[in-house]
Amino acid sequence: MSQEQIDRAFAKDYAAGFTTDIESDTLPPGLTEDTIRFISAKKNEPEWLLEWRLGAFQVWREMAGPDWAHVDYTEVDFQSISYYSQPKSMEDRPKSLDEVDPELLATYEKLGIPLHEQEALAGVAVDVVFDSVSVATTFRAKLAEAGVLFCSISEAVQQYPDLVRKHLGSVVPRKDNFYAALNSAVFSDGSFVYIPKGVRCPMELSTYFRINEANTGQFERTLIIADEGSHVSYLEGCTAPMRDENQLHAAVVELVALDDAEIKYSTVQNWYPGDAEGKGGIYNFVTKRGLAHTNAKISWTQVETGSAVTWKYPSCILRGDNSVGEFYSVALTNNLQQADTGTKMIHLGKNTRSTIISKGISAGKSSNAYRGLVRVGPTAKGARNYTQCDSLLIGDQCAAHTFPYIESKNPSGIIEHEATTSKVSDDQLYLCQQRGLDPEKAVSMIVNGFCKEVFKELPMEFAVEAGKLLEVSLEGSVG
């Protein structure tokens, strides 16, 4: 297929999208107001959004990066990053899987990823791009029937400016934290979802089906709005290691669940963790937060196995009475990976409830920290939280830490916290080996068992893949 045909295919669905306007060059490294004006102009954004970005930039310049997380990494030089790069043209991409790193292919093989998906993930310039366009088209037609809006945030800015303007930054304000401010100033692209009143989204929404995914870049911005009484399940990421040249990823995800609405957000994150010495891995500094109105429910489920450094706390603000927040997490670190992850449950409404189930697995020389905050505000009469925080150690060179913060300002609140730390015991391994399992298979089985409570929260197709993913991620962790 020619470049022209592909362009046409894209243009059909993206008449107003930025893909039609890609003649321009990549910006040279550096971040100034002009950079932001350039990005905004490139995307043909309205004035208010440019002002919003510039405001964020002002704030960011006065902030310092967080230093409280239990992670240690070389400081990022923000002036050495390019904040706008045009999508890779087909000529620059690998022509076939033969040109792709064999190690990456071996991993795809182990995960059982079909060939055409391997090509898409590795960025191969073949017909698969066209396939995904047609899949996405069918998919969109079905959603349109239900009145669901699902597109890139750049497109939403053009087509649904009122919705974007009303909710963007309403859950994660620009000045929330250093990386959120940076993201607000320079965000590249991301997803936008709106579920109308009373609608149950007819299918699980997955970034995989959203074309343009390859171009979302390092400053992804996602906004999901579930109107009153609606329901949506959103899947982000993919078990396969993603090819990416950007070292820093600073995404922001905002969820708004209006009265009686429910949002389930599942993530499988497997960015490149670096080699066994920790070189070249991705820094994943993400701000994810949901706002739950009356009787609404927000549920985060995450399986984090990738990245060299992870800094991530998907949180819930339980503003409405009887609203519910959930956080189910599996974070696995191997080799020299570092993760500081957890959640915040902010109880403001009456009879709000939250559940936190966190499973941290450390192998190799890695460091894995759970950091969680449960805050019960003075107005949150009858609030309840249950936290269970389990750590599993493999080998004797890794570390697990737990930092639970509890603030209760209402005497009627009930907060429970349970924590365990265990090791994959020699006796468990011995039992498995005596029954014929090799040590790697045994460890993967034990770890999967440890994570079962979280995996059962994942949508079916993710759950199966997540199990395989842990197995691959743990390779080499037992002698």
Added chain:
Amino acid sequence: MLSIRDLHAEVEGKNILKGLNLEIREGEVHAIMGPNGSGKSTLGHVLSGRPGYEITQGSVEFLGKDLLELDTEERAHEGLFLAFQYPVEIPGVSNMEFLKASVDAVRESQGASAYDTVGFMRRAREACTAADLDQAFLKRGVNEGFSGGEKKRNELMQMMLLEPRLCILDETDSGLDIDALQVVASGVNAMRSESRSFLLVTHYQRLLDYIEPDFVHVLADGRIIRSGDKSLALELEAKGYSWLDDGEVA
């Protein structure tokens, strides 16, 4: 089938086995008895390849292979099974999942095709019934929250499904009430065949009322000091182990 010659083994620098000899032929049932600390359980673990046990001398041949050269899981692939005295829990891993992975691994190593899921589930349910366990146990985590007796019957279920050539039962009778003991014994008796052998490690004669051994050996201080037929067990029961220490052996 199994030929142990002059076996010496130590754990944490302490000599436990000190020149043990034992010959088990196909289809035979051997019982090893002995006082606490005589090395009975060590023998089972040395044979199955538990880490931390060092062989300082001697040899073990199993079905024509040098057993001591094999990894723990390879010994299982060759058909060696150890029913544990204290089976550990593996939380969150269902019995069914564990059994299937285990049987698949052993069959794969032997070049046999894996059972299809439906066929395997049927076999697992049969084994479950034979071990007098409720079918619900197949869904529960491996040994998770099982009583002592349930754990032992769970071991029996695994043994039935894995169809090993040599079954080592490490004090399987300890902590079992009489009903559970009969279940385990009838399971073992049903598995007896011309090509399958058993090594029963036990402290008490009681088990041997239900599983009739071909040979009984007395282990003391890391060596077999006496061998005989089942009447030796009865004699031990009547006279106690001190009878041997004080008597003809000393």
